[in-house]
Amino acid sequence: MGLWVLMICFLALSTTAQSQSSTGFISIDCGLDGATNYTESTMNIIYSPDALYVDAGENRRVSPETNLTGVFDYYKTLRSFSNGTRNCYTLQPLVKGRKYLVRAEFQYGNFDGRDSPPTFDVYLGIHFWWTVPPDEFSRLEIIVVSPGESMQVCLVNKGLGTPYISVLELRPLLDSMYPLVNSSQALVLRGDRTDHGSTGTTRYPEDPYDRIWFSPGETEDWLPMSTDKTVESGSRNFMVPASVLSTAVTTPNISESLNFTVTGLLGEEIYVFMYFAELQQLGMNETREFNVYANSTLWFRQYRPDYLSGGAIYTSRPGTGGTTTYSLKATRNSTLPPFINAFEAHILVQLSTLPTHQNDTDAVLKIKNFYKVKNWEGDPCVPKDLAWAGLGCSYDGSLNPRIVSLNLSHAGLSGGISPFIANLTALVTLDLSHNNLIGEIPRDLVELSQLKVLQLENNDLSGYVPYILLEKSANKTLSLSLDGNTNLCPGTDSCGVKGRKKRVIVPIAISIGGILALLSLILIIMWRVRMRKQKDVQNISSKKIESSNNEQKNLHSVSSQFTFAEIVNITKNFQQQIGKGGFGIVYHGRLKTGIEVAVKMLSKTSSQGAKEFESEAQILTRVHHRNLVSFLGYCNDPNNLSLVYEFMTQGTLAKHLSDNRSNDLSWSIRLKIALDVAQGLDYLHSFCKPPIIHRDVKTTNILLNQSLEAKLADFGLSRLFHDDASACISTAIVGTPGYLDPEYYQTSNLNAKSDIYSFGVVLFELITGKPPIINSTENISIVPWVQSRINRGDITMIVDERFEGKYNINSMWKAIEIAVSCTAPYSIQRPTMSNVVMELKECLTSETSQDIPRNFKIQEESSVDIVPLFLDTATGPLAR
Numbered sequence: 001m002g003l004w005v006l007m008i009c010f011l012a013l014s015t016t017a018q019s020q021s022s023t024g025f026i027s028i029d030c031g032l033d034g035a036t037n038y039t040e041s042t043m044n045i046i047y048s049p050d051a052l053y054v055d056a057g058e059n060r061r062v063s064p065e066t067n068l069t070g071v072f073d074y075y076k077t078l079r080s081f082s083n084g085t086r087n088c089y090t091l092q093p094l095v096k097g098r099k100y101l102v103r104a105e106f107q108y109g110n111f112d113g114r115d116s117p118p119t120f121d122v123y124l125g126i127h128f129w130w131t132v133p134p135d136e137f138s139r140l141e142i143i144v145v146s147p148g149e150s151m152q153v154c155l156v157n158k159g160l161g162t163p164y165i166s167v168l169e170l171r172p173l174l175d176s177m178y179p180l181v182n183s184s185q186a187l188v189l190r191g192d193r194t195d196h197g198s199t200g201t202t203r204y205p206e207d208p209y210d211r212i213w214f215s216p217g218e219t220e221d222w223l224p225m226s227t228d229k230t231v232e233s234g235s236r237n238f239m240v241p242a243s244v245l246s247t248a249v250t251t252p253n254i255s256e257s258l259n260f261t262v263t264g265l266l267g268e269e270i271y272v273f274m275y276f277a278e279l280q281q282l283g284m285n286e287t288r289e290f291n292v293y294a295n296s297t298l299w300f301r302q303y304r305p306d307y308l309s310g311g312a313i314y315t316s317r318p319g320t321g322g323t324t325t326y327s328l329k330a331t332r333n334s335t336l337p338p339f340i341n342a343f344e345a346h347i348l349v350q351l352s353t354l355p356t357h358q359n360d361t362d363a364v365l366k367i368k369n370f371y372k373v374k375n376w377e378g379d380p381c382v383p384k385d386l387a388w389a390g391l392g393c394s395y396d397g398s399l400n401p402r403i404v405s406l407n408l409s410h411a412g413l414s415g416g417i418s419p420f421i422a423n424l425t426a427l428v429t430l431d432l433s434h435n436n437l438i439g440e441i442p443r444d445l446v447e448l449s450q451l452k453v454l455q456l457e458n459n460d461l462s463g464y465v466p467y468i469l470l471e472k473s474a475n476k477t478l479s480l481s482l483d484g485n486t487n488l489c490p491g492t493d494s495c496g497v498k499g500r501k502k503r504v505i506v507p508i509a510i511s512i513g514g515i516l517a518l519l520s521l522i523l524i525i526m527w528r529v530r531m532r533k534q535k536d537v538q539n540i541s542s543k544k545i546e547s548s549n550n551e552q553k554n555l556h557s558v559s560s561q562f563t564f565a566e567i568v569n570i571t572k573n574f575q576q577q578i579g580k581g582g583f584g585i586v587y588h589g590r591l592k593t594g595i596e597v598a599v600k601m602l603s604k605t606s607s608q609g610a611k612e613f614e615s616e617a618q619i620l621t622r623v624h625h626r627n628l629v630s631f632l633g634y635c636n637d638p639n640n641l642s643l644v645y646e647f648m649t650q651g652t653l654a655k656h657l658s659d660n661r662s663n664d665l666s667w668s669i670r671l672k673i674a675l676d677v678a679q680g681l682d683y684l685h686s687f688c689k690p691p692i693i694h695r696d697v698k699t700t701n702i703l704l705n706q707s708l709e710a711k712l713a714d715f716g717l718s719r720l721f722h723d724d725a726s727a728c729i730s731t732a733i734v735g736t737p738g739y740l741d742p743e744y745y746q747t748s749n750l751n752a753k754s755d756i757y758s759f760g761v762v763l764f765e766l767i768t769g770k771p772p773i774i775n776s777t778e779n780i781s782i783v784p785w786v787q788s789r790i791n792r793g794d795i796t797m798i799v800d801e802r803f804e805g806k807y808n809i810n811s812m813w814k815a816i817e818i819a820v821s822c823t824a825p826y827s828i829q830r831p832t833m834s835n836v837v838m839e840l841k842e843c844l845t846s847e848t849s850q851d852i853p854r855n856f857k858i859q860e861e862s863s864v865d866i867v868p869l870f871l872d873t874a875t876g877p878l879a880r
């Protein structure tokens with residue numbers, strides 16, 4: 001019948017008076033306001049408010065009508081949890097592997113005014129503990145070994161009312177107590193612990209483990225027994241308090257048996273514990289001996305309790321469920337009836353569920369704190385149906401669940417990407433898209449060897465993408481999505497100079513990285529195309545100017561490799577030359593899909609051809625911004641190196657300004673163009689690491705699309721330089737007369753402020769409509785020309801006549817001031833590009849009274865017409 005019994009021998013261990021210390025107790029008076037502990041006077045135990053142990057929930061009080069006469073004060077307050085499915089108390093600090101008793105009490109007291117107690121589940125960590133029934137009062141108790149340095153008690157809302165709790169207590173036990181309890185099984189107390197023959201309740205300090213022993217009271221028909229003598233608690237397995245053992249009940253006559261019934265649900269493993277200590281000094285001719293029957297079957301034979309020393313009979317293997325009647329019956333040799341001192345019934349709970357892998361739990365808790373995620377309570381993956389929102393876990397019965405996906409998209413996250421994400425080593429999918437994340441992509445993400453999907457789109461990330469991620473994405477082992485991060489350089493820093501203090505310029509980097517680096521970058525570009533080629537190309541050809549965001553993304557994805565034969569095809573055998581740049585001729589082209597492109601053939605005669613091809617390809621692949629002309633592809637045929645760019649239908653800004661045809665660029669449009677250019681430059685200076693100096697900002701390098709949105713072209717002269725904007729790089733003077741920073745010209749020391757100077761010149765051109773060198777024979781450049789007129793205070797002598805006075809005088813003056821500050825003779829006097837962007841935005845706002853064309857949006861919008869690049873011709877890049 002599978003029912004076993006164990007008898008504990010009466011090891012009269014000389015357990016000298018227990019140190020009646022409440023060390024290690026955790027006593028929480030749930031719902032108590034404030035942070036002040038108090039000492040409960042009858043027990044002398046310190047109770048704490050729950051602030052230290054729980055984040056969620058609300059403090060409540062029982063209704064004033066509740067009868068709390070003669071009970072502890074802590075039943076007056078409670079904490080309820082109206083939000084979230086699972087809310088947890090964290091009990092800590094605990095000793096891992098130590099045995100604890102955990103008790104929770106629930107005094108409803110109509111705290112919610114509904115007069116209807118709720119019912120909900122309680123979990124100890126990941127393990128189901130019990131369902132709190134819809135009663136006025138409930139008490140749950142469990143004996144368990146702590147798996148770690150903390151344990152959680154979680155209330156789970158089942159949709160049947162708001163979970164609440166009044167008291168939560170934790171008491172350390174001796175390891176020897178309740179030997180059935182170990183790391184894989186716990187005992188849940190069933191009913192009350194009874195102290196037979198007594199009239200009161202015993203708990204701390206009489207029971208140093210603060211178990212609560214209740215008197216069954218008048219319900220007993222049996223006769224009480226008691227002693228004044230000291231009773232040894234006996235076995236260290238139970239440590240029943242002396243005061244509990246010093247009372248008992250017995251039957252009125254020897255033929256009567258002492259019966260108990262214990263009822264369990266089907267499948268419940270019920271364990272009973274009977275405690276005995278003989279309280280009567282027996283005479284020589286007296287014997288007290290009894291048998292214990294379970295359901296009339298002999299369960300324990302001829303038990304003779306020891307005088308004044310505790311012993312126990314308890315189940316070692318249970319029957320299953322149902323109602324079992326236990327009878328204590330005197331044997332034939334016995335001269336005295338049976339008795340019993342105390343009784344407990346427990347249900348054994350198997351703790352077979354495995355918690356989430358500790359490394360993952362540690363990491364995800366840090367992520368939770370990092371982003372202040374709400375409603376992430378309890379174990380991340382367990383139980384399955386309560387796994388945290390946004391987490392995906394792998395459940396392999398015999399192993400701890402692992403976190404394999406983390407989806408925090410559209411979660412309003414700000415700050416950086418949490419470094420702890422890299423500790424989720426089993427992660428396969430990571431989606432942080434559509435948030436406001438800033439900063440760089442942590443390099444540690446490359447350590448996630450299982451990662452297959454990385455979605456970071458639509459954030460404000462900046463800097464470079466770790467090289468290995470790009471490599472994985474290029475060889476299709478990772479699906480990488482970075483779109484919509486306007487400040488991200490989707491290139492790699494592997495050739496960059498990050499972390500090195502010495503300034504290094506691109507030619508050096510290239511000689512190190514060499515062709516291999518270029519090719520791997522190219523692979524990346526190819527991959528990016530293939531992923532979305534077909535769909536996106538269709539989108540682009542539909543040329544919707546409004547839905548700019550998407551299309552901007554798509555453009556980036558279109559870069560791909562072309563064979564020379566394809567280049568011939570695209571350009572219709574180089575039919576239409578649209579420009580001639582420092583590196584070669586630019587032709588108009590058309591892809592198979594109908595998209596217009598600009599194809600730049602690297603001039604064969606150029607002595608530095610191959611190097612410059614590398615330089616440009618390398619830089620261009622890194623740089624994506626709506627105000628920078630997009631790089632769509634390349635051909636690396638050694639004799640026909642060529643680059644393919646988006647085609648900008650409206651050509652260069654220089655052309656628009658110099659055309660003598662009537663003014664097609666109103667002042668507000670010009671301001672918008674200035675802002676576009678400033679934003680493109682700001683991106684290069686501030687958001688790329690290492691920053692990039694353009695070095696050749698001029699109106700022939702500013703291209704306009706169909707909606708007159710401006711994009712900067714020609715990074716052929718760009719050089720990488722250091723974070724430190726004041727740091728200077730010594731190299732050959734490059735630039736274009738009229739735009740050249742005088743300080744740079746004199747010192748050969750290049751820094752971002754040189755671009756600011758050139759930008760100031762462009763701004764003057766927009767204001768005046770005049771070229772940078774106004775009179776080529778006398779070599780008068782625009783800066784002193786404007787300066788001399790400003791001093792006379794007459795704006796009309798400066799401003800382009802073609803405006804016919806249609807401009808806001810304030811915004812005009814402000815623009816002039818900006819241009820003047822940008823062209824200050826000493827770089828230290830010039831503003832940064834970020835300042836300029838801010839100032840120009842203000843300027844444009846004050847101009848909004850003027851009519852701005854409808855498809856002009858001041859803020860982060862872009863349009864997608866495809867447009868030529870490198871139309872730069874006349875003035876060579878080298879100037880001395």
Ligand SMILES: *[C@@H]1O[C@H](CO)[C@@H](O)[C@H](O)[C@H]1NC(C)=O
Nearest residue numbers: 026035036037046047048052
């Ligand atoms: C209250 O008691 C808790 C648990 O014993 C303890 O950690 C905390 O420091 C106490 N707070 C105060 C204010 O004494």
Ligand SMILES: *[C@@H]1O[C@H](CO)[C@@H](O)[C@H](O)[C@H]1NC(C)=O
Nearest residue numbers: 064065066067068069070071
């Ligand atoms: C309140 O409870 C106490 C103790 O249980 C009891 O003696 C008393 O009669 C109760 N009062 C009311 C109004 O029910």
Ligand SMILES: *[C@@H]1O[C@H](CO)[C@@H](O)[C@H](O)[C@H]1NC(C)=O
Nearest residue numbers: 056057058059081082083084
């Ligand atoms: C519960 O959630 C709502 C909505 O999220 C919030 O406004 C409220 O403050 C939350 N209540 C508590 C006690 O956290």
Ligand SMILES: *[C@@H]1O[C@H](CO)[C@@H](O)[C@H](O)[C@H]1NC(C)=O
Nearest residue numbers: 283284285286287334335336
């Ligand atoms: C045991 O002995 C005592 C006297 O020593 C006597 O009074 C008592 O009746 C005896 N009990 C039994 C059951 O024989």
Ligand SMILES: *[C@@H]1O[C@H](CO)[C@@H](O)[C@H](O)[C@H]1NC(C)=O
Nearest residue numbers: 257258259293295296325327
């Ligand atoms: C106790 O149980 C036994 C058998 O289990 C039964 O014979 C007996 O009548 C019961 N006694 C009482 C007082 O219920």
Ligand SMILES: *[C@@H]1O[C@H](CO)[C@@H](O)[C@H](O)[C@H]1NC(C)=O
Nearest residue numbers: 294295319320321322323324
């Ligand atoms: C006692 O009998 C009941 C009813 O037959 C049964 O459900 C229960 O499991 C039995 N108890 C034990 C310990 O076998």
Ligand SMILES: *[C@@H]1O[C@H](CO)[C@@H](O)[C@H](O)[C@H]1NC(C)=O
Nearest residue numbers: 287289301302331332333334
């Ligand atoms: C009763 O006691 C006698 C003598 O002490 C012993 O021989 C006998 O086996 C006992 N009977 C039972 C049923 O225990």
Ligand SMILES: *[C@@H]1O[C@H](CO)[C@@H](O)[C@H](O)[C@H]1NC(C)=O
Nearest residue numbers: 357358359360423424425426
């Ligand atoms: C968990 O973390 C420890 C310590 O950092 C490490 O030694 C162990 O390899 C990690 N386990 C897994 C599965 O990542």
Ligand SMILES: *[C@@H]1O[C@H](CO)[C@@H](O)[C@H](O)[C@H]1NC(C)=O
Nearest residue numbers: 359362363419420422423444
């Ligand atoms: C978590 O990651 C940090 C940084 O990558 C590392 O220093 C730490 O050892 C990791 N911890 C674990 C448990 O793996």
Ligand SMILES: *[C@@H]1O[C@H](CO)[C@@H](O)[C@H](O)[C@H]1NC(C)=O
Nearest residue numbers: 468471472473474475476477
């Ligand atoms: C893809 O890239 C990863 C990471 O660099 C590398 O380990 C792997 O071998 C590459 N696989 C192929 C097929 O090239």
